Amino acid sequence: MQALRGAGDVQWSLAGANLRPDMTDVLTALRAQEGAYTLETVSPAGEYRYERIDAIQEVLSYVPGQTATVARGADPATRIISFTVTEAGYYLNHEHQLDLSYPDLVVDLECARRGQLRAEGSTIYGAMTAILRARMAAKAGPVTLLNCDNLRHNGERFRAGLLEFIEYAGDAPLLAWTKANTVSPNTMVDRITPRPPADLRGRVRHATGWDDTVPVTAESFIQWVIEDDFIAGRPAWERVGVELVQSVQPYEEAKIRILNASHSCIAWAGTLCGLQYIHEGVRTPVIRQMAYDYVTNDAIPCLSQAGNASPIDLPAYRDVVLERFSNPAIRDTNQRVAADGFSKIPGFIAPTIRERLAVHANIDSVAMLPALFLAVLQRWHAGQLSYTYQDQSMNPVVAHAICAAADPVEALCADRILWGDIAGDARLTGAVRRAARQVAQLQAVA
Numbered sequence: 001m002q003a004l005r006g007a008g009d010v011q012w013s014l015a016g017a018n019l020r021p022d023m024t025d026v027l028t029a030l031r032a033q034e035g036a037y038t039l040e041t042v043s044p045a046g047e048y049r050y051e052r053i054d055a056i057q058e059v060l061s062y063v064p065g066q067t068a069t070v071a072r073g074a075d076p077a078t079r080i081i082s083f084t085v086t087e088a089g090y091y092l093n094h095e096h097q098l099d100l101s102y103p104d105l106v107v108d109l110e111c112a113r114r115g116q117l118r119a120e121g122s123t124i125y126g127a128m129t130a131i132l133r134a135r136m137a138a139k140a141g142p143v144t145l146l147n148c149d150n151l152r153h154n155g156e157r158f159r160a161g162l163l164e165f166i167e168y169a170g171d172a173p174l175l176a177w178t179k180a181n182t183v184s185p186n187t188m189v190d191r192i193t194p195r196p197p198a199d200l201r202g203r204v205r206h207a208t209g210w211d212d213t214v215p216v217t218a219e220s221f222i223q224w225v226i227e228d229d230f231i232a233g234r235p236a237w238e239r240v241g242v243e244l245v246q247s248v249q250p251y252e253e254a255k256i257r258i259l260n261a262s263h264s265c266i267a268w269a270g271t272l273c274g275l276q277y278i279h280e281g282v283r284t285p286v287i288r289q290m291a292y293d294y295v296t297n298d299a300i301p302c303l304s305q306a307g308n309a310s311p312i313d314l315p316a317y318r319d320v321v322l323e324r325f326s327n328p329a330i331r332d333t334n335q336r337v338a339a340d341g342f343s344k345i346p347g348f349i350a351p352t353i354r355e356r357l358a359v360h361a362n363i364d365s366v367a368m369l370p371a372l373f374l375a376v377l378q379r380w381h382a383g384q385l386s387y388t389y390q391d392q393s394m395n396p397v398v399a400h401a402i403c404a405a406a407d408p409v410e411a412l413c414a415d416r417i418l419w420g421d422i423a424g425d426a427r428l429t430g431a432v433r434r435a436a437r438q439v440a441q442l443q444a445v446a
């Protein structure tokens, strides 16, 4: 958007909001700066660039009930509602249906049945239902719902969840309106953006002379691939490098399996070795080799199966991704990337294991990933992690049962939430057991 505005396209601007109260300080500071902030980017060669971003025209403060956010979403001037709520924010089961065992979802649904939006910290479904209800009532016209999370078929999966939510809420007119007046293209969004480190503000002040209170830092690499399916117009993003395609499927699949899964692998392994940052792990030969072997031996064969040839040069993509991870200036933490294992195992890792088992292939390399996750979970359970482990999909009762089981590997591999139809497969359990022995050795030498 910023680049487009730079090119003279001022037809589009952004309004920003948060569904939860956890970013209130950031929103307040951003509002005080009238939406402007500094983007620092760092290339693998260590070149720093600073750019003032002015694309956000309106910052909506978080208030319980989110009246301003709902009103902005229901305004006819709003043509696209884009969002990221983490992979764990979708509450979907293995059949990609809403999993009503999540209390957050149940509370939102009860409110939606009464025609209300929960006062505090709603889910994306509760918030979007309230916005679309207001939009329908205001006759504000069609709108595109643009999911930017690392979720396979993110637009489709969110849409299915949303329609199910509205159906459970018993609002038949809204269901029909939403089907006819919204679209949800799939997207693949790629730029490693760590949580802003404490020294960023000083660096930005030194480089730009502006004491920006909410700067952002990211790698210089960026890739956006979006399905060209917009119901109420869109910015000419292709003019600024966005790939508008018919299907994001090969791009998202390569990103999820090669980038995101190996990222988790490095974060879990780095955590077990007492490291704080991703680049430290990927520069540790044994950890880099684990990620490399997983991608080479399991992810690439799945992504390039006969009849399913990828348009991407997958070995080159693997090498670029590992190079991106090894950039020491990014200082992305293992804590951020290790989070949400209970949604990353089913989303990023189980599909590869399922497909490899279906062709009777060896799964020893990919089995390292769940074995690493189990060891991290056991450290969390024993109170021995050096950081707070965040996992919205984790049911603490289930996590405790896995860690306290006589055979934690068997318990992990039998969990249907993690593995779906391959839960309890003896080949999975055997491979994770072998991998767990290697993980124990890794921890012993760390």
Ligand SMILES: NC(=O)c1ccc[n+]([C@@H]2O[C@H](COP(=O)([O-])OP(=O)(O)OC[C@H]3O[C@@H](n4cnc5c(N)ncnc54)[C@H](O)[C@@H]3O)[C@@H](O)[C@H]2O)c1
Pocket: 018, 019, 020, 021, 022, 023, 084, 085, 086, 087, 088, 089, 090, 122, 123, 124, 148, 149, 150, 151, 189, 190, 191, 192, 193, 194, 392
């Ligand atoms: N940071 C990156 O490198 C990056 C790059 C590409 C894509 N993504 C995608 O964006 C997501 C968010 O990344 P981030 O770095 O902004 O994370 P973050 O932790 O900084 O922000 C997450 C945001 O989601 C909100 N949120 C969390 N759980 C929610 C829920 N259940 N319902 C509604 N809102 C919820 C939080 O309030 C917060 O605003 C990632 O999970 C990933 O899917 C991140």
Ligand SMILES: OC[C@@H](O)C(O)[C@H](O)CO
Pocket: 150, 189, 190, 191, 192, 193, 259, 260, 263, 264, 337
């Ligand atoms: O794997 C963790 C993600 O947040 C990752 O940083 C992002 O998907 C990169 O685009």
